[in-house]
Amino acid sequence: MPLLRQIYLLLRKECILEFRVKYMLQAVLVYLIGAVLITYYAFYGRSGDLSPSTWNAVFWILLLFSSLNAAARSFLLERNERFNYYYFVTSPAAVILSKQLYNFILLTIMTLIGFAAYTLWMGNPAQDIPMYLFILVLGSATLSAALTLIAGIAAQTKHSMTLMAILSFPIVIPLLMLLLRVSRQALDGLDRSVLWDDILLISGIKLILVGVSFLLFPYLWRN
């Protein structure tokens, strides 16, 4: 079976499973929206007091924690028996790429809904909203690439949730620093040509992460 077809089938399987147990997507969304509400109460409705850079920083921290939470479960549902089955019918490349793609879709939906909720409660000082949305999607893509393989590593240990956080923080912090800076520039409505350098760097890191996961997953998979 060609790789693309395998990826498509695995992705469809993930979506069907997601649709059957709806509480998973709902749990992720409630987590993010709950966090937005906590921020709202913490600042007690005085969203006008927030400087744009604080607004941006708080939003990215919320996104980071909810993405961690969402991505951590990407391998927890897979039992050993099912992995044995995959071993016979698919290639490891298809499994990791479909998981990354699925996480990307999940994180994008989560991020966009979160952005709407955050705008509703905390206001929106962004001046270049299309660019900001593009950076959010780019951020989801990069985070999903980084977090999927780490979720796979963490799933092999006993304390996977704790390890997930410990292992992913140092990897995600550099990405987050870049994303914070570039989104701050979009927030201030700077000319788009200023942003391209950082966007290219982020995309480059994303490509490297996808490539390295693609090369490493076959070894992770072999139990």
Next chain:
Amino acid sequence: MFQPLFRHSSPFAWWKLLSFVLLLYACVMGFLGNVPRLAILNETIRNLYFHVPMWFSMTLFLFVSVLYSIAYLRNPSLRNDTISYSFAVSGMWFGILGILTGMLWAKFTWGTWWTKDPKLNAAAIGLLMYVAYMILRNAVEDLDKSARIASIYNIFAFPIFIALIYIMPRLTDSLHPGNGGNPGFNTYDRDREMNLIFYSSIIGFMLLGVWMTTLYIRLQEWKNKKDLYTKEPVTHESSLGN
């Protein structure tokens, strides 16, 4: 790559003596030699001989560690994993020394132990990656599994580490010498004598680090051998994490 070095366990192997001589030269001349008078830096420029070699050695050791992680994935032998782990430990120690020498320098030049300079923070986050690597190793009891997933994490983290240490600080302004118009350690600022001391210090510290690592590897191998005979074998149930 370093296999011929490991076989020589004599303390008088040529490269160990070379390391001693080079470091002796670098230490004596580093403190006594002439240095150019540059603004801001003044005498603290001598820290170049001790601070910068730490980062070069750290990068080399972490790179060797990644190479042995790749070797482990291709050929899972306990020896490859031990070498990879030992080099990661050495790299971490050199990184910590790099941060400490940098902090000492910063106290005398900038007047504070720590600033929000991108290079400092990148180094701290980079070390955090290797702390996470150590935690991951200890979190799994089964030796093979621990070695396998730690190797995977090691390889996965390395490109980000390099981007963090070498690429990202160059994109922002920094107070660090060599950035943002501060007098730097580039070739124009160094005279011939400084270059000689600087390069011998780099090579000396690298050889010293390899020497320390070979000792650590031998220690780890004895420990593994002892565990093999004394410890209870890890049963399948106790390592069942998933």
